[in-house]
Amino acid sequence: MSAPVNLYTKLAAGVPEHLLLVETEDLRPYECDGLSAYRQVPLLVALPETIEQVQHVLRTCNELRVPVVARGAGTGLSGGALPLAEGVLLSLAKFNRVLDIDPVNRTARVQPGVRNLAISQAVSDLGLYYAPDPSSQIACTIGGNVAENAGGVHCLKYGLTVHNIQSIELVTMTGERLTIGSQALDSAGFDLLALLTGSEGLLGVIVEVTVKLLPKPQVAQVVMAAFDRVDTAGAAVGRIIAEGIIPGGLEMMDQGCIQAAEDYLHAGYPTGAAAILLCELDGTAEEVAEQMEQVQALLRDAGATELRVSRNEQERLLFWAGRKAAFPAVGRLSPDYYCMDGTIPRKELPRVLNGIEALSQEFGLRVLNVFHAGDGNLHPLILFDANREGQLHAAEELGGRILELCVEVGGAITGEHGVGMEKINQMCVQFRREEIVQFHALKAAFDPHGLLNPGKAVPTLNRCAEYGAMRVSRGELRFPELERF
Amino acid sequence: MHDQDLSAALAEAVVDAAAAGRRLRIEGGGSKAFYGRQAEGEPLAVGAHRGIVSYEPTELVLTARAGTPLADIDAALAAQGQMLGFEPPGFGPGATLGGTVACGFSGPRRPYAGSARDFVLGVRLLNGRGENLRFGGEVMKNVAGYDVSRLQVGALGCLGVLLDVSLKVLPRPQAELTLVQDVTLAGAAIERLNRWAGQPLPLSASAWDDGRLYLRLSGAGSAVRAAATSLGGEVLAEDAAAAYWQGLREHTHAFFAGDAPLWRFSVTPAAAPLDLPGATLIEWGGAQRWWRGEAEPAALFALARAAGGHASRFRGGDRGGEVFQPLAPALAALHTGLKASFDPRGVFNPGRLYAGL
Ligand SMILES: Cc1cc2nc3c(=O)[nH]c(=O)nc-3n(C[C@H](O)[C@H](O)[C@H](O)COP(=O)(O)OP(=O)(O)OC[C@H]3O[C@@H](n4cnc5c(N)ncnc54)[C@H](O)[C@@H]3O)c2cc1C
Numbered sequence: 001m002s003a004p005v006n007l008y009t010k011l012a013a014g015v016p017e018h019l020l021l022v023e024t025e026d027l028r029p030y031e032c033d034g035l036s037a038y039r040q041v042p043l044l045v046a047l048p049e050t051i052e053q054v055q056h057v058l059r060t061c062n063e064l065r066v067p068v069v070a071r072g073a074g075t076g077l078s079g080g081a082l083p084l085a086e087g088v089l090l091s092l093a094k095f096n097r098v099l100d101i102d103p104v105n106r107t108a109r110v111q112p113g114v115r116n117l118a119i120s121q122a123v124s125d126l127g128l129y130y131a132p133d134p135s136s137q138i139a140c141t142i143g144g145n146v147a148e149n150a151g152g153v154h155c156l157k158y159g160l161t162v163h164n165i166q167s168i169e170l171v172t173m174t175g176e177r178l179t180i181g182s183q184a185l186d187s188a189g190f191d192l193l194a195l196l197t198g199s200e201g202l203l204g205v206i207v208e209v210t211v212k213l214l215p216k217p218q219v220a221q222v223v224m225a226a227f228d229r230v231d232t233a234g235a236a237v238g239r240i241i242a243e244g245i246i247p248g249g250l251e252m253m254d255q256g257c258i259q260a261a262e263d264y265l266h267a268g269y270p271t272g273a274a275a276i277l278l279c280e281l282d283g284t285a286e287e288v289a290e291q292m293e294q295v296q297a298l299l300r301d302a303g304a305t306e307l308r309v310s311r312n313e314q315e316r317l318l319f320w321a322g323r324k325a326a327f328p329a330v331g332r333l334s335p336d337y338y339c340m341d342g343t344i345p346r347k348e349l350p351r352v353l354n355g356i357e358a359l360s361q362e363f364g365l366r367v368l369n370v371f372h373a374g375d376g377n378l379h380p381l382i383l384f385d386a387n388r389e390g391q392l393h394a395a396e397e398l399g400g401r402i403l404e405l406c407v408e409v410g411g412a413i414t415g416e417h418g419v420g421m422e423k424i425n426q427m428c429v430q431f432r433r434e435e436i437v438q439f440h441a442l443k444a445a446f447d448p449h450g451l452l453n454p455g456k457a458v459p460t461l462n463r464c465a466e467y468g469a470m471r472v473s474r475g476e477l478r479f480p481e482l483e484r485f
Numbered sequence: 486m487h488d489q490d491l492s493a494a495l496a497e498a499v500v501d502a503a504a505a506g507r508r509l510r511i512e513g514g515g516s517k518a519f520y521g522r523q524a525e526g527e528p529l530a531v532g533a534h535r536g537i538v539s540y541e542p543t544e545l546v547l548t549a550r551a552g553t554p555l556a557d558i559d560a561a562l563a564a565q566g567q568m569l570g571f572e573p574p575g576f577g578p579g580a581t582l583g584g585t586v587a588c589g590f591s592g593p594r595r596p597y598a599g600s601a602r603d604f605v606l607g608v609r610l611l612n613g614r615g616e617n618l619r620f621g622g623e624v625m626k627n628v629a630g631y632d633v634s635r636l637q638v639g640a641l642g643c644l645g646v647l648l649d650v651s652l653k654v655l656p657r658p659q660a661e662l663t664l665v666q667d668v669t670l671a672g673a674a675i676e677r678l679n680r681w682a683g684q685p686l687p688l689s690a691s692a693w694d695d696g697r698l699y700l701r702l703s704g705a706g707s708a709v710r711a712a713a714t715s716l717g718g719e720v721l722a723e724d725a726a727a728a729y730w731q732g733l734r735e736h737t738h739a740f741f742a743g744d745a746p747l748w749r750f751s752v753t754p755a756a757a758p759l760d761l762p763g764a765t766l767i768e769w770g771g772a773q774r775w776w777r778g779e780a781e782p783a784a785l786f787a788l789a790r791a792a793g794g795h796a797s798r799f800r801g802g803d804r805g806g807e808v809f810q811p812l813a814p815a816l817a818a819l820h821t822g823l824k825a826s827f828d829p830r831g832v833f834n835p836g837r838l839y840a841g842l
Contacts, residue, residue, distance in 0.1 A: 184794030194635030244656030286707030445822030
């Protein structure tokens with residue numbers, strides 16, 4: 001056991017010893033999240049079962065100035081839940097109960113470790129569901145979703161996590177318990193619920209979440225459209241939106257992804273196409289029928305070479321299965337792949353895809369693209385082999401360059417996976433010095449000693465200075481307007 | 486007035502004020518001067534910092550300077566068959582985008598489409614050091630850095646001077662129709678509204694006022710017609726319907742006339758009718774309730790808390806006292822800390838939201 005005796009003894013004064021892990025073999029499962037390229041065994045893992053125990057852990061660590069990293073299911077893709085060697089990993093895994101379902105007000109009060117999909121399952125009999133549906137929804141937790149402001153295929157119409165929660169219970173680093181939000185549609189004072197959503201575990205630990213539930217749509221139907229050019233497919237997306245239709249989901253896959261998904265699942269995707277769009281319409285039966293006619297006409301007019309409309313629920317699910325399994329499908333093509341998460345204004349899609357293609361050539365690594373086309377969120381998948389010298393590093397650098405390209409066209413370095421450890425350098429590209437200073441000041445209002453998830457999400461100014469210097473030394477100052485510090 | 490970018494001049498004014506220890510009362514069009522506590526300080530006029538900076542209908546994104554009149558934005562959107570999804574009230578012809586966002590006002594569509602903060606994608610603001618900072622952006626999804634943009638919504642300018650705001654906009658519904666039903670008791674209206682909200686109906690506004698329940702349906706024509714048939718009630722003529730929702734949104738409806746303080750209760754949608762003398766007007770599927778009258782604020786705050794929400798004195802009464810529901814001590818301390826992080830010298834709108842903030 002390597003944890004300092006003092007820390008252990010003080011923690012054990014408020015948390016039963018079987019909930020404190022210190023042996024290396026017990027710590028190992030916590031060494032990384034979904035971004036397994038980064039690994040670190042923590043000093044100690046705490047698995048509290050009550051809010052009082054969470055308060056005790058945080059208060060103790062605050063006193064002893066020991067950093068704390070919160071963890072849900074560890075499916076995060078940006079290294080947000082990566083432990084610190086000298087820190088405590090606080091797992092919320094034991095908080096896995098749905099506490100209360102209120103069918104009349106259409107809310108569910110759940111513990112943070114409840115899995116995303118489990119919420120919809122628990123309320124399904126009431127004709128309700130929880131809308132945000134990340135592809136990881138079988139595994140990821142609602143606490144992690146709030147911390148990342150997770151999105152999903154249906155967010156274009158139904159919003160992100162921030163639009164679908166009503167309140168949270170938060171424990172701050174000083175051990176204080178706060179109710180953020182209310183059981184009404186808004187609350188008094190600053191909108192702290194919005195601020196906490198997506199704060200990546202840097203401002204407080206979420207110990208309870210009240211989510212909003214929506215009535216399940218009567219009908220959903222999906223049309224799959226094939227295109228012989230990616231930019232025509234991109235333009236078709238704009239046409240649908242301009243027509244005043246907000247689809248339930250609107251996804252694009254490029255040729256490489258179509259082929260991979262088809263080989264994997266045989267969903268009947270047209271493998272000859274340069275891109276496909278999957279457009280789902282949902283609502284009342286009348287509405288879906290009316291809009292499906294409109295959308296098909298638009299897609300044909302926009303140059304679709306083939307259209308297929310799901311004829312029943314089974315076929316609808318099959319069309320989606322290929323998209324939802326895009327990651328594992330791509331996983332079969334290559335020993336490793338790296339999933340990026342940039343957002344762009346949709347009209348920039350052709351330029352960005354061309355840019356990605358050029359970078360792919362430059363680095364000699366294949367890149368496939370899946371795209372939440374409706375809301376401009378790209379997921380380029382970089383294929384590499386970690387066992388081959390230098391490829392992991394090249395993949396990371398290529399990924400970083402793609403994100404910088406997103407910023408260049410007016411987009412953002414992350415749409416839903418968070419900054420975590422992974423995109424910390426690109427934060428220096430997205431934000432200027434004063435903005436980063438403001439972020440640090442804001443954090444200090446919650447966590448004066450900087451002990452919650454330090455080193456993640458917001459870079460230090462020094463780090464940005466080093467990154468700036470490194471980029472200059474590479475001999476190509478791509479953002480001359482960027483301040484160097 | 487013409488479009489112009491006054492960011493630099495405004496930044497200078499903030500730097501000067503901070504250096505001299507002066508305080509600033511941020512003013513847009515003055516249409517919401519009635520709202521909040523009486524702020525201290527000299528006026529800082531931002532109304533002339535105006536103009537739509539970019540608008541891409543197919544991206545569903547609009548960026549405008551804070552002083553841009555709401556009416557200009559509505560007109561630009563209407564020309565493209567689009568609208569602000571949160572249907573904000575203006576409360577007067579001078580209403581600006583910045584004031585609307587700072588107050589965080591949303592109109593009748595709010596419970597069904599989202600609130601002002603739900604549609605904010607990014608802001609540019611001046612902090613208390615006069616630094617011009619940009620947060621969020623013009624894309625639908627962006628989780629880089631803390632969500633400082635949405636934090637500004639409803640902050641009443643206490644954290645900074647809004648310069649530009651980027652918003653997600655929505656297509657106008659293809660069809661719209663308003664139904665009226667006779668429902669004598671508030672409790673029955675609340676029960677119906679919440680039952681229907683749990684069903685996939687194309688509701689876009691609702692109100693119960695003086696024994697009548699008003700329901701607006703929006704969406705594809707076929708969906709609206711089908712829902713109207715299943716819900717039943719008298720169909721209101723198009724102009725009468727538009728006038729009704731407009732009156733409700735802008736508080737020109739007869740209920741809002743008079744001098745007694747106007748209280749807003751934001752509560753759990755299905756909360757039982759509040760125990761208040763006289764008339765209540767219910768909106769937002771039960772979640773927003775209006776009442777006019779004199780009462781001990783503490784009693785009203787307690788009533789709202791018991792109903793799962795909060796109360797605010799929306800208009801009138803003593804603006805030196807608390808206007809908004811008092812915060813729990815730990816939350817209040819956090820507000821003070823956040824304020825200090827943006828505005829360490831307390832330049833902006835002192836006391837407008839809470840005394841001492
Ligand atoms: C195959 C796959 C597909 C994915 N698809 C999507 C997708 O479609 N959309 C999407 O948005 N994401 C997606 N993700 C990413 C990931 O699932 C989400 O980010 C998810 O929200 C993380 O939840 P988690 O419980 O696993 O959190 P973790 O990975 O454990 O933690 C994530 C972050 O949240 C913090 N955190 C966790 N719990 C708490 C808490 N209770 N209080 C405070 N902070 C906390 C952690 O410190 C960390 O910074 C995908 C991941 C995988 C592996």
